[in-house]
Amino acid sequence: MFGAGGGTSSYEEIETTSVIFLWGSNARAAHPIFFHHLLRGLHNGARLYVVDPRRSESARWADMWMGIDVGSDIALANAMANVIIERGLANHDFVNNATTGFEAYAKTVAGYPLERAAEITGIPGDAIEQAAIAYATAATAQIVWTLGITEHHNATDNVLALTNLALLTGHVGRYGSGLVPLRGQNNVQGGGDMGAIPNKLPGFQDVEDPVLRGRVEEIWGRPIPPEKGWHLTQMFEACHAKMLRGLYVIGENPADSEADSTHAREGLASLDFMVVEDIFMTSTAEMADVVLPAAADWAESEGTVTSSERRVQRVRKALDPPGEAKTDLEIISRLAEAMGAGWGLPTAEEVWDELRRVSPLHTGMSYRRLDELGGIQWPCYDENHPGEKFIHHRLWKVPVEGPPAPFFPVEWVAPVDRLTDKFPLRMTTGRHLDGFNTGVQSGGFDSPIRVGGTIDLSPEDAERLAIAPGEMVQVISRRGQVEVPARIDSSLREGLVFMAVHYSETADVNRLTIEAWDPKSGTAEFKATAVRVEKAGV
Amino acid sequence: MTEVALVIDGVDVVVNEGVTLLDACRSIAKQQPTLCYLETLAPVNVCRVCVVEVEGSRTLVPSCSRKVEGGMVVQTDSERVRHSRRVVFEMLASSVNLALVDHPTREWMESYNVDPARFGPPAAPTSDRDQRHAGHHGEVVGGAAETVHQPIKVDNSLYVRDYSRCILCYKCVEACGDDAQNTFAIAVAGRGFDARISTEFDVTLPEGACVFCGNCIGVCPTGALMFRSEHELRQADLWEEDRQSVTRTVCSFCGVGCNLELHVQDNRIVKVTSPQDHSVTEGHLCIKGRFGYEYVQELGDLASTPVDVVLRRARSDS
Amino acid sequence: MDLRFMADEPSAVERAVIARLIDPVESRNGQVVRGGHAARGHRHLLLPALAAVQSELGWVSRGALNEICRRLLVPPAEAYGVASFYALISTDPRPAEVTHVCDDIACRQVGGLDLLSQPSGGEVVTTPCLGQCDRRPAMFVQRAGGQDEVLVSGPPATVHAGPLLRRVGKVDPSSLADFRKQGGFEGLRRAQDIGAEAVVAEVKKAALKGRGGAAFPTGVKWEAVANEPAPRYLVCNADESEPGTFKDRVVMEGDPFAVIEAITIAAFATGCEKAYIYVRGEYPLATSRITAAMAASREAGLLGELEIEVFRGQGAYICGEETALFNSIEGFRGEPRQKPPFPAQAGLFGRPTVINNVETLINIPEIVLGGGDAYASVGTPDSTGTRLFCLSGDLARPGTYEIEMGRTLGDLVELAGGFAGEPKAILLGGAAGFFVSSDYLSMPLTFEDARARGVTLGSGVVMAFNHDRDMHDIVRRVARFFRDESCGQCVPCRVGTVRIEEAVARARSAPIDRPLIADLDRAMKDASICGLGHTAASVVQSAMAMGLI
Numbered sequence A: 001m002f003g004a005g006g007g008t009s010s011y012e013e014i015e016t017t018s019v020i021f022l023w024g025s026n027a028r029a030a031h032p033i034f035f036h037h038l039l040r041g042l043h044n045g046a047r048l049y050v051v052d053p054r055r056s057e058s059a060r061w062a063d064m065w066m067g068i069d070v071g072s073d074i075a076l077a078n079a080m081a082n083v084i085i086e087r088g089l090a091n092h093d094f095v096n097n098a099t100t101g102f103e104a105y106a107k108t109v110a111g112y113p114l115e116r117a118a119e120i121t122g123i124p125g126d127a128i129e130q131a132a133i134a135y136a137t138a139a140t141a142q143i144v145w146t147l148g149i150t151e152h153h154n155a156t157d158n159v160l161a162l163t164n165l166a167l168l169t170g171h172v173g174r175y176g177s178g179l180v181p182l183r184g185q186n187n188v189q190g191g192g193d194m195g196a197i198p199n200k201l202p203g204f205q206d207v208e209d210p211v212l213r214g215r216v217e218e219i220w221g222r223p224i225p226p227e228k229g230w231h232l233t234q235m236f237e238a239c240h241a242k243m244l245r246g247l248y249v250i251g252e253n254p255a256d257s258e259a260d261s262t263h264a265r266e267g268l269a270s271l272d273f274m275v276v277e278d279i280f281m282t283s284t285a286e287m288a289d290v291v292l293p294a295a296a297d298w299a300e301s302e303g304t305v306t307s308s309e310r311r312v313q314r315v316r317k318a319l320d321p322p323g324e325a326k327t328d329l330e331i332i333s334r335l336a337e338a339m340g341a342g343w344g345l346p347t348a349e350e351v352w353d354e355l356r357r358v359s360p361l362h363t364g365m366s367y368r369r370l371d372e373l374g375g376i377q378w379p380c381y382d383e384n385h386p387g388e389k390f391i392h393h394r395l396w397k398v399p400v401e402g403p404p405a406p407f408f409p410v411e412w413v414a415p416v417d418r419l420t421d422k423f424p425l426r427m428t429t430g431r432h433l434d435g436f437n438t439g440v441q442s443g444g445f446d447s448p449i450r451v452g453g454t455i456d457l458s459p460e461d462a463e464r465l466a467i468a469p470g471e472m473v474q475v476i477s478r479r480g481q482v483e484v485p486a487r488i489d490s491s492l493r494e495g496l497v498f499m500a501v502h503y504s505e506t507a508d509v510n511r512l513t514i515e516a517w518d519p520k521s522g523t524a525e526f527k528a529t530a531v532r533v534e535k536a537g538v
Numbered sequence B: 001m002t003e004v005a006l007v008i009d010g011v012d013v014v015v016n017e018g019v020t021l022l023d024a025c026r027s028i029a030k031q032q033p034t035l036c037y038l039e040t041l042a043p044v045n046v047c048r049v050c051v052v053e054v055e056g057s058r059t060l061v062p063s064c065s066r067k068v069e070g071g072m073v074v075q076t077d078s079e080r081v082r083h084s085r086r087v088v089f090e091m092l093a094s095s096v097n098l099a100l101v102d103h104p105t106r107e108w109m110e111s112y113n114v115d116p117a118r119f120g121p122p123a124a125p126t127s128d129r130d131q132r133h134a135g136h137h138g139e140v141v142g143g144a145a146e147t148v149h150q151p152i153k154v155d156n157s158l159y160v161r162d163y164s165r166c167i168l169c170y171k172c173v174e175a176c177g178d179d180a181q182n183t184f185a186i187a188v189a190g191r192g193f194d195a196r197i198s199t200e201f202d203v204t205l206p207e208g209a210c211v212f213c214g215n216c217i218g219v220c221p222t223g224a225l226m227f228r229s230e231h232e233l234r235q236a237d238l239w240e241e242d243r244q245s246v247t248r249t250v251c252s253f254c255g256v257g258c259n260l261e262l263h264v265q266d267n268r269i270v271k272v273t274s275p276q277d278h279s280v281t282e283g284h285l286c287i288k289g290r291f292g293y294e295y296v297q298e299l300g301d302l303a304s305t306p307v308d309v310v311l312r313r314a315r316s317d318s
Numbered sequence C: 001m002d003l004r005f006m007a008d009e010p011s012a013v014e015r016a017v018i019a020r021l022i023d024p025v026e027s028r029n030g031q032v033v034r035g036g037h038a039a040r041g042h043r044h045l046l047l048p049a050l051a052a053v054q055s056e057l058g059w060v061s062r063g064a065l066n067e068i069c070r071r072l073l074v075p076p077a078e079a080y081g082v083a084s085f086y087a088l089i090s091t092d093p094r095p096a097e098v099t100h101v102c103d104d105i106a107c108r109q110v111g112g113l114d115l116l117s118q119p120s121g122g123e124v125v126t127t128p129c130l131g132q133c134d135r136r137p138a139m140f141v142q143r144a145g146g147q148d149e150v151l152v153s154g155p156p157a158t159v160h161a162g163p164l165l166r167r168v169g170k171v172d173p174s175s176l177a178d179f180r181k182q183g184g185f186e187g188l189r190r191a192q193d194i195g196a197e198a199v200v201a202e203v204k205k206a207a208l209k210g211r212g213g214a215a216f217p218t219g220v221k222w223e224a225v226a227n228e229p230a231p232r233y234l235v236c237n238a239d240e241s242e243p244g245t246f247k248d249r250v251v252m253e254g255d256p257f258a259v260i261e262a263i264t265i266a267a268f269a270t271g272c273e274k275a276y277i278y279v280r281g282e283y284p285l286a287t288s289r290i291t292a293a294m295a296a297s298r299e300a301g302l303l304g305e306l307e308i309e310v311f312r313g314q315g316a317y318i319c320g321e322e323t324a325l326f327n328s329i330e331g332f333r334g335e336p337r338q339k340p341p342f343p344a345q346a347g348l349f350g351r352p353t354v355i356n357n358v359e360t361l362i363n364i365p366e367i368v369l370g371g372g373d374a375y376a377s378v379g380t381p382d383s384t385g386t387r388l389f390c391l392s393g394d395l396a397r398p399g400t401y402e403i404e405m406g407r408t409l410g411d412l413v414e415l416a417g418g419f420a421g422e423p424k425a426i427l428l429g430g431a432a433g434f435f436v437s438s439d440y441l442s443m444p445l446t447f448e449d450a451r452a453r454g455v456t457l458g459s460g461v462v463m464a465f466n467h468d469r470d471m472h473d474i475v476r477r478v479a480r481f482f483r484d485e486s487c488g489q490c491v492p493c494r495v496g497t498v499r500i501e502e503a504v505a506r507a508r509s510a511p512i513d514r515p516l517i518a519d520l521d522r523a524m525k526d527a528s529i530c531g532l533g534h535t536a537a538s539v540v541q542s543a544m545a546m547g548l549i
C-alpha cells in the first residue's frame, strides 16, 4: 500500500474508531482475538458494516450486513465512491494534497451508478448509498479485509478498490482511520518483511531498484540477480512448461493447498528434483526426493514473526524438537556449509542483527528491545524509535511528504468460473473457528466444536434439492468432484454454497476450485467456483 | 489530566482523577487483597475482600471500584477493615473449596487469622444445586456449615468445571461475555446462596454456546475452571509446577500474533496461557492458540513418560 | 450477535405469545440485513417476555427461552440467568395452577402453614410475605392461561384515613370521573400552572422524606435529576415486598388514579419523559387497577406527552432496592449496583432517574395544592406530614393507619384497638427493622426519634406478637427470608445470611452464639453492597438483645 506492504493501523485503533467495514473477512472465526478489539469498538459505539456473501458469525454483529454476490466487490466499492463524489462527501483537501489520479478515478467510478451496482452486487442501491455516506462522514473509519478480497483472480484490483476509497475520504494515515489486511498465517507479514516476495528484498526494498539493491549487495558482499523472481502460480506454470526443474519447499504444502490441486500435483510430479523441509510428512513431502525434518518454528526454535499490525515479536524455544528434526536456520546453514558457503552456524539473533542492517524498517529492533516492549511495530529506524502505531501520516503533511499516493482506477470483472445451468451454484470457501488452512496443524487436537468437512447449503437450496442434514452428496465443479456430507446453514442464501478449507483428506475443496489466478499477486481464485450438488449415488 | 490528593493510611497520595482507590493504594505500594478484580475486566465489586474505610462513609467501600475523590481519608488496615476482610474470607473458606486458590490470597488469609471452622463442620456434599428454585431452600438444621459443593463437571475434551471451588467472582462470566469473548456461554443463574455459574438449563458446554477459547479458565482465581490436561495430571498426582518451565512465544496459527506462554513439563506442553499485560491479547486467546499445540506433541512420538501416558489417556477418553 | 441456541423449538402457543410481545428486531431487505446496535437494544423486553410465557404456559421451556432469545438477540445463558432469578418464573414444567402459600411471620402464626397441606388442583409451594398481613392468612395462585389471584382468609382490614387515604374505600377505583369529583387531578392542574421549578421548590419546602425506607429528602433528589441532562426517567417503586408491609397495595387498589396523578406531576416537575411503575408480581389486583387508571387517564389526555409503563415484578424482594429494580427493568438479573453513582446521576438505562415509593409520591398533589409550608406544619420539623403504618399481628384491628408523624407508637397501637393477648414484642420497620419491647410505646414515630433510639420506621411496619408466639420460629423465618431473597452477588450477604440462619437454627436447642452473630452482622453491615445485606441480621440481633431467642 503506497510503498510498504502492511496494514496501516494498530488493533487498538479499532476500539475507538467510529465506522468499521469488515470486507470479505469473517474475523470472528478466522482472527478471533482481533475481533475482541473490534467488539470493544462496537461497545464503544462504532457502527459495523460487513460485506460478505455469507451472513457469517462476524456479519451477525453488523449494523448492516451486505450479502454481496461473490466476486462483485469492485463494483460495490466503485459505486460507493461514486455516491461519495456525487454527494460532495469526498475529502477534497486530502485528495488535492496527497493523491494523484483523482480525475481518472472519478471517471471510472462514474460508470457504477447505483442501479448498475445493485444489479452486479445484488445489494439494493439504498443500502450501498447508506454505507457510502456512513464511511465518508465518519470521524474515523477502518476497512478490514482478508481472503474474501484476496483469494480472487483479480485480488490486487480488489485491494486497490478499497485503498481508493480510503484515499477518497482521507481515511488513512490518521489514528483510528486506516486499511487493515488481516494475515491468514502467523508470519505471512513477516515473510514479506524478510523479502520472501519475488520482487522485494528485506524491508520491502524493490529488487529492481539498482540503488537499493546495490546497498544490500554491499552488505552481503555478493551480487543479487537484478530481475524479480516468479511467484507461486508462475512457478507452477513454469513446471508445466518444463522451465522449472528443481524446487526447495520450506513449510508449504502446495500439493494440498493450491487451488486446483490436481493441476498442482501434476506440476510437482514433473520436476527433476524436489526437497521438502517441513515439520510434517505432508502430501508434498511424500512426492519429494529428499525430506528434511524441521523443528516447529514457534515452539522449538528461536526467531521472530510479524503480525497483522506490523508488530515484530519473538518466538522462543520451549521444547526440544523430536528425533532428528532441526531448526530451519540450522538446516539452511548446514546446507550452505555443505555447498561451501562458509556461513558457520549463526544464532537466530546474529541472523536478525544482519537483517537489521539490511532493512531500515527493522534497524531499531534489537532482541533486547523486542523483549522489553512486547514486540515493536515497524518502521523502527533506530534504537530510540518506539515503532509506529499507524503509518502514512506523511500523507497529511502539507505539502505531502514523499510521493503522493496514486488512485488506481479499477474495473469490475466477473468471476472466471461462470454459473450455468450445469453449474448453477456459487461455491465459496472459508475458515472455521477451530480449523486452520489445510488442517494438518489444527487437526491435532480434539475440538469439541469441530464440524468437519461438509458442503454447507442454504435452507432453500437444501429443500429444492431434497437434501437432508448429514446426507452424503456429490459436489461437482468443472474440474473435479468430491463426496461430502451436507450441512444446512441459514447464514447462506439461495444459490450460495460453502466449504471450509481444512479437511483435505475428507473434503478436499481444492479438487473443485479453479486455478485462475491474479497476474499481479499470484493468488488463485479460491472464493468463486461454479458447482452443482447432487445426492450421492444418483 | 487533573490530579487528586488524598490520604491513605496517613500517607499523602496524589493520583490522576478517575483512578480507583486500589490504583491509589498500589501507587504507594500498598497491596490490597482482591478476588473478583482483574485489570482487564470491568470491576464487579462482589467479593468484598478489598474493602477499605473512607472517613465519612457509613459503610466500608470496595477499593477496586471506588473512584478517588479529593480529600478522601482512607484506612486500609484499621480494625474495622481487618474484621470485615477476615469474616468475608471465613465465609468463603467455610463454603468453598479454596485448596487451589492463588498464592497471595492464601497469604492474606493467613495474615487475617481466618478460621472457617467456627461455623461448624462442612455439611454433607450436595448434588442438586443446578435444580434449585429461586427463593426456596431445604430445611436448615444448623449442625453443619452449608457449602457450594456440587459434582465436578467433565463434559468435553478440553475443560473441567469444579464449581465446588467457585467463589462466584463473576470473572469467567465477564471474560466469556462483554469484557472479552462476547460469547456469553455461561452466566450466573439462580439466586442467593444457590446462585451458580451455569449454561442455559445447565446443558453441557458442547451443547451450549461455548467456543472453547479457554478465556474463562484464564481468569479463574480458584481452580474451579481447569484445563483437562492439568486436571488429569493433578488427578494422577503428576502436576509439578516447580518442575515446569514457562516460555513466551507467538501463536503459530493466524496472523493476529497472540503471545502464548507455554507451560512445559517433561518436554510436554501441559498448559497454554497468555500474558495479561500484552496489548494484543490481554490474556485472552482463541481455541487454536489455546489448544492447537497438540500437533507438535504428536510429532514427537508420544513417549512413555507418565505425563505422556496421562495426556494421551485424557485425549482418548473424551 | 453470533449466538448459539439449543436445538429445542417453541410450541405454536409459545411462539404466538412471544410474537405478540416482540416485533422482529432486525430488518431484512433481500441480501441486506440491518441489525447491530439498534437490534441489540431490546433487552428490556426480556423479563416481560419470560413473564408472558410463564403466565400463559405455567413455565418457561427450552424452546420458549430459545425463541425469546432469538427474537431479542439475548444469549440463552443470560436469559436463563434472568429467568432463574425470579421465584414466579419456573424453568421446570409445572402444573397449570401453582398456589403460593404465605408462611411468613404474620401468616404462619394463624394457620398459614395449615393451608400448605390443603388439597389443591396443582402444586403448592411456600412464599414469603404476600403483603396481606392485615387479612392473614393469605395465598397467591398462579394460573397458566388464566388470572393470577390472591386469596385471603382474614376479615376485611381497617383503613384509618388521613389526607392521603381519604378516598380509599370512598372512591370507585375504576372511575376517573369519580376520582375527579373527589378532587383528583387538581394537583396536576395546579402544578402546570405554577411550573416545574416551583413544584420542586414546594416539595423541598415541604421537607418530604422518602417513605420507601431510606428517608431521603425527596425535593433534593428531584432537584438533582432536574439539573441533569435529558433523557431522564421516573420510577414509582411499588415492589412492596418487605415482610409486614401492605400500605402501597391499599393505596393502589383503593385509589389508583392518585398514583397516576402523582407520577404525572413528578415527571412534569423533574422533566422525565418516561415513567415506570414497578409493581410486585404478587399484586395482580393493584396491577390491573393501576393499569386501567393509567389507560383512562391517558385517554382523557391527562398525561400529555408522558409515557407510563406498568412493569410487573416476578417474585424477588431485592428488586425493591432501587438499583436492582433498574437492572430488573433493563432485562438483567436483579442485582443491586454499588453506589455511587446514585440514581440521580446514573439510574435506569444509565440515565438520571427519580425513584420514589408509592406513598412518597401520593403526598405530592397535597403539597402542590396546599403549599410546602402548610405541609411542613404537620408533624415535626424533621418528619413532616402524615405517614402510613401497616399494623398487623396480635392487634385488635389490623390495617393501614395514616397518622401525623410525631404521634407515639403507643397511640398507634391504641388506635388499632390495642394488643390481642399479652404483648411480647413488636416488630418495627419490617424484616429489615427491629424487635422492640413495650418500652418503645412512648417513642414518637419520627425519623429522628427512631434514629436516636437505634431503630428505624422502615416501611411503616408495626407487627405485634403476644406471649403465645414461638419467637424462635419467627426469627428463624426472618433469617430464612434474607437467605432466600439475597441476590447472591456479594459474599458477606450471600454466605452471611446462610450462616445467620444456621446459627439461629442451632439456637433452638442451645444458647445462641452471640459473638458469632455479632461478627457476621458487623461484616455484613460494613461490607455488603446493598441495604439487604446491611440489615439482614438486625432482627436477629434485636431478638437476641430482647432475649427472644
Ligand SMILES: Cc1cc2nc3c(=O)[nH]c(=O)nc-3n(C[C@H](O)[C@H](O)[C@H](O)COP(=O)(O)O)c2cc1C
Binding pocket: C209, C210, C211, C212, C213, C214, C215, C216, C218, C237, C238, C239, C240, C241, C242, C317, C318, C319, C320, C321, C322, C323, C355, C356, C357, C358, C360, C361, C530, C531, C532
Ligand atoms: C432490599 C431492599 C428492598 C427495598 N424494597 C423497597 C420497596 O419494595 N419499595 C420501596 O419503595 N422501596 C424499597 N426499598 C428502598 C429503595 O431502594 C429506595 O430507597 C426507595 O424506592 C426510594 O424511594 P423513596 O425515596 O420515595 O423512599 C428497598 C431497599 C432495599 C435495600
Ligand code: SF4
Binding pocket: B165, B166, B167, B168, B169, B170, B171, B172, B173, B197, B216, B219, B220, B221, B222, B223, B224, B225
Ligand atoms: S468459576 Fe472461577 S472465575 Fe467463574 S465465578 Fe467461579 S471462581 Fe470465579
Ligand code: SF4
Binding pocket: A030, A031, A032, A033, A034, B251, B252, B253, B254, B255, B256, B257, B258, B285, B286, B287, B288, B289, B290
Ligand atoms: S490465538 Fe487465535 S487469534 Fe490469536 S493468533 Fe492464535 S489463532 Fe490467531
Ligand code: SF4
Binding pocket: C318, C335, C336, C485, C486, C487, C488, C489, C490, C491, C493, C494, C528, C529, C530, C531, C532, C533, C534
Ligand atoms: S447485600 Fe445481598 S442483596 Fe445486596 S447486593 Fe449483596 S448479596 Fe445482593
Ligand code: FES
Binding pocket: B033, B034, B035, B036, B037, B044, B045, B046, B047, B048, B049, B050, B051, B062, B063, B064, B065
Ligand atoms: S476485589 Fe474489590 S470487591 Fe472483589
